[in-house]
Amino acid sequence: MSAFFTVTKKELQDHFNSWRFLVLLFVMIAAIVYVFLAVGVIRSNSSSGTQFIFLSLFTTQAISTTSSLIPSSFMSLMATLLPIAAIILGLDAINSERNGGTLGRLVSQPIYRDNIINAKFLAGIITLAVVILTTVLLSAGLGLKMLGVAPGAEEILRLIVFVMVAIVYSAFWLGLAILFSTLFKQVAVSSIISIAVWLFFVFFYPIIFQMIANGMTAATQADAIHNANSLILLSRLSPIQLFNENMAVILVPVTRSSSQLLQLITTDAGNYFVANPLSLGQSIISIWPQLIITILLTTVCFAISYVKFMFEEIRAI
């Protein structure tokens, strides 16, 4: 076993044994409660025969709310809470070791310096993957038992894709938290900034977005299309929005495109499209750009932390 796996193992033990895991547990329980509620809603709407009834466990509005700030379905709950789970795991990754005086001891062991940060990132991703997979499996099991409907092969495949996309999405937030923990010396500062970024995208960004959208006027149809395009671009600056779009396409197979403009046309301007489900391959193709951008953002966050950590004067440690 190399030093890299030793560090990964230790970080994993830390994650699973600390108070952080309670937060992860809370996310899991909340998600399962949402699925439980969704079963009730699906049962009462039994008349609307959907093809993908099992997937609708994860997308059905489980809580009726008028506020866009409260997650209404399993899907949007994941979009809101997964970032917190990831931030919790990474917010003091580097600076707590620096402040605790353990980093100096660690870097003087026969281990490459990048092994330390790589192992921390990997351990975080493994923990998140375990949490996401467990949540989905438990939810699916509960749904299976309560609905009495077994998932089809395509539904299972789509759930697997969902799990993978969710892991990539939370890896971005983990990367962001680790980045702040390398940039800022104080754990309090790095934690607050990580949480602030999350709060901004969850609460303030939608409000700002709404204000801009309300302020737009269009005289001609061309203007309207132009405005709609700018709005889509603007909304996609938020990683949460990117994830939401991805999820909508993956878990609701009839979604043609993640582009709201196209959705607007399909619903408003008559039935140009037949509401036939897309094949999984087509669904993946339509979210490909969003997925790549999320991976890119994660890589950028991680790369900056990596470079900062590698070339930092050890003196500061």
Added chain:
Amino acid sequence: MLMVETSKLTKKYGNTTVVDNLNLKIEEGQIFGFLGPNGAGKTTTILMLLGLTTPTSGTATIGGLDSTHDTLKVKRIAGYIPEKVGFYTDLSAAYNLLYTANLNGIFDKKADAIVEKALNDVGLKDKANEQVAHFSKGMKQRLAIADILVKQPKIAFLDEPTTGIDPAGITQILDLVAQIAKDNNMTIIMSSHQLSQIQRICSHVGIMNKGKLISEGSIESLSKKTGGGKVVIEIQLVETTKELLDAIRNVAGVINIERNENTLSVTCNEDLRKQISKVISDKNGLITQMKLQSYALEDIYMKIVKGA
């Protein structure tokens, strides 16, 4: 064999030269005291030797390995206790050491045995399964020494190992360091800004100031070179009588005696320990402790500190 060698080692931060053309040679098996005021460049030198900081110019080698390029090999044979040493406070002492063992490629039963022995050697056996959060500063420092023992390096760097520890704890730690060096045939480089601590255990000393090595050599040779051989012998007696004092005063070469309870500080022209102990035993006196202190070294060091 030379354990540590630096050649024209220089480190600059911007326009400030922290370590200036340092040429240092340390033999295997020595306990080397790195003496100097705060900011003299001691820590930076240690970090460059360990390969944790890149020198601006010059080379540093440990056991013939280049510290800057063979970093991993160097880190395998060199242990390091940073000045602000820390442990994972929510984990037990034994687990912290086990982690070090694993990082050094020691696993399972072998690791358990080595950790147990190390904790035993530093007197923390009963605390093995306690969280480090409950440890005092002195205990943490002893745990750091156990950490070095787990790694079993050929050479260990101790950066100000006695900062913030009470006098009894300091003695305990210094003696422990001397003991492990002897038992494991380990070369030790200890930095400190307190001469008395260096003198207690170090065979050789290097005095550093403003990035330069001012003076280097064995403690005896240094005091002879600079102080004309004037030395102070500290004697602790079980009982001090006037008769004993007079007898010591009459030994040829004794210049002055200062008495504090049963502790005498005898200033002499040369090392008169043999003669003095003979006189004391002739008068049926009992010696608890006797050690050589050099006045001269204190003088040079104080001059440097004041000049800084």
